[in-house]
Structures are given as structure tokens and as C-alpha cells.
Amino acid sequence: MNVFPFNYTWQETILFYRFLRHRKGFGVHSPFAFSFITKVIDERCGYYCYQDIELIRRQLEHKGNKLARKDIKRSHGELLFRTVNFFKPKKLLQIGSPAGIASLYLTAYASDVNAIVLEKDEASAETTNWSLQKYHSKVQLYPGDYEQTLPAALQDLGKVDFVFFQASHEKEKNRFFLEETMKHIHPDTVFFLEGIRENQEMRTLWQEICNRKEVSLTFDLFHIGIVIFQPRFHKKNYMLYF
Template structure:
């Protein structure tokens, strides 16, 4: 109960701080807000991914789930149905479609996703950049198996799913990449791992890289991690959308932090 009250209080504070379009003076952020964040048009790709979501919401298959993140106090296993995971763990359509629009706008070649889950967000990324390469990381073998089957059904050929604990897989695989153009960090909700994964991605980033951090108000640790990211000397601009935070490294931009209504 206390966590829900804290989240509600954080959201009210966010709404009080958030700008709408007329309050944005950076041309780069203004264009992003107008053409991407608040784009109201419809893309056919939305229908394909949401049809998959509907299937998963009715899937009674039971999985033994291994949790490596902040969802448990230690690594454990428990039984959950696919439909329960789709209902409680998959990103809502609003945020999957935001990621689609961001990738569609920036057209990155190399995309990294930390936290595949059932593959719905990955599907939005794949639909937005069919000529790019997506590396998605999932800790639970059984959930990874469902995601792979979903990618097969959707006929995606540009996704590589890396299975295992992020603490063991992320740095090793990032070392093999020449550069990182876009990353969605949803692999852990604790302070230290979040910053460590951010630093790992930063090592392969460049001035046009876009990083998206999920659930930046999910806990006191995540709020602290978000503030640390904002203070990082290589970070030039950030956008707080409450449930996600956008990070940009464009050196020609002044260091600014925006809280925008979404």
C-alpha cells in the first residue's frame, strides 16, 4: 500500500512539473515532442503487435519463472501463466508504441533491449527498424522460449535473443558490438545494476545514441539512479516522461533536463 501511495505522490509531483509543447524552448526537444512523443497517427505495425498481445493475454500455459531482478529478494522460481506475465509484466501499448516511434524517427542500426519478457516491446522495436539489428537480453529461460516462438510467428529475422543473467551476458556481448545506437534499459530495478548497465551501454555509445530508461520512479533506488544518470558529464539532455526517461548525448546541445507531459 505504501509503495502505491508513494507512486501516486510522485506522479502528482511529475504532473505539476511537466511542460506541454509551449513550454519547450530547445528546437531539438520541441521537434521530438511534436513529431514523435505526441504523434497521434496510427501505424499498421501497432495492429500486428497488439494482436500478438491479445493472444498472449489468453495463453494459459504455465511457466517456471526465474527472477534475477528487483522482483524478488533472491534468485527464485515460481509458476506463472503466460497471460499473467502479459498482463502484469509486458509494457503497455502506449509505451511500446512510443519506443516504435522513437526508433522509427532515429532509425538506429544497432539496438539493445535489456529485458525481453514475452517479446512485445522487442516486436515494436523490430517493426520500426526492419533493417537494423536488435540484441535483446532475457534472464528467464522459459520466458525466453516463449519470446523466441513469438518472434518466429511474427517472422522477425533481425532479432538475436541472448539468454542468461545480465550480470554475466551484457558486458560480454556489448564488447562484440562496434557501436550502440539505441538502448532500452528494463532489465533491473535496483540502483547499482541500473548504473552498471548504463555505464556498459555508454562505453559503446556515440553522440547520436538514444538511451531509454524504464520505470524511473519505480522505487527510491530507481529515482536515485535516474538522478545519477542526469548528472553524468556525457549526458547532455534528458526527458522525464514519468514511466520512462530519455537520455541524449548530443554535444552541441546545452545540458538541460525536461519534464514533459505524456
């Protein structure tokens, strides 16, 4: 399995990712992985929802709301949308939502999803609620401390199809998020993690995720990690420049 070279400088690491052999699907023998890389990760076609979601971000910024800048960057949001559009999950969970922008990218592909978004910060929860209402989204927002809302959300969802979370600055929370959600996965569950190199703790946690026996495929995009649990695939970590 390929693992991140921890002793590289940031400049060397970026160059390393740019010239990985899996770019554009080169050297990928798995039909599933090749399809996912070429049709999702490397896809650059615009979708109808991108402009609508970014308009909501601009409206928040125009109102002076600084939380919109802390939410998912546009290129990552578009990848998030393409990923859920590819897998078509029905039960989705998002942990942490600065302004609701990622929530919209997460759920815009379909109107019949059962999606729960958790946010403990009161101002972020209010902003997320505004964004969801502006987009006429049916996402359920659970405000409050994660120690209470995460177990409640997982109980309400049962087995989860798709989990998205951004690295928390409260480092101990990241492991809590992982361990709790791992109790509710099934073979077709997908994890989408943003900020896998946000700090040393997240870099270590990402390497541990790649090595877990439940995990089959991982797609390491430097800032983003995508995790596939389907046991029919041979264990492999694809490192790509995104």
C-alpha cells in the same frame, strides 16, 4: 536543470507533471526538443504495426501466458516505436524481455537493423523467442545470465545506437546495465529507460544520469526516461506528463 522533487507525495507529483509548462512543446526553445516532443512524445497517430504486435500479446494471454502482462504496456510500447522511428538507429540493444512485446515495438520500424535482446529467465526467453518468430523478426536473442550476455552483446555490436531497458527488481543490476552500456555509446546514442521511478534506487540512478557530463538532453516522462548524448545540445532536462 529540472530535477524530480523527491519530497512530493505521489498525488502531488502526478498533478505537478500534468501542468508542466513543456506540454505540447510550450516554452521549449530548442528546435530539436520541440520537434521531438510534438512529433514523438505527443504524437497519437496509429501505425500499422501496433495492431499486429498487440495481437501477439493477446495470443499469448489467450494461451494463459502471464508473462505478456509483465511486458511493456501498450502506450509505452507505442512511444518506444515512435522514438526509434524518429532516430532510425541501426544497432539496438534491449536488456530484459518478459515476453518479446517490447522487442517487437523496438524493431518494427525497419527490417535491416542489428538488434540484440538479452533475457536471463528461461521462461521469458522462450516466450520472447516465440513472439519474435511469430512476427518473423530477425532480432537476435541472447539467453542467459546478464554478466555474460551483456558484455558479449556489447562486443558484438561495438558502439550502440539505441539501448532500451526496463528497471530490474534486482536493484544492483540497474547500475551494472548503465555502466556497461555507457562504455559503448557515441554522440548519437539514445537511451530509453522504463521504470525510472520503480523504486528509490532507480529514482536516484535517474537523477545521476541526468547529471552526468556525457548527457545533454533528458526527457522525463515520469515512468519513462529518454536520454540524448549529442554534445551540440545545451544541457537540459524536460519534464513532461505522458
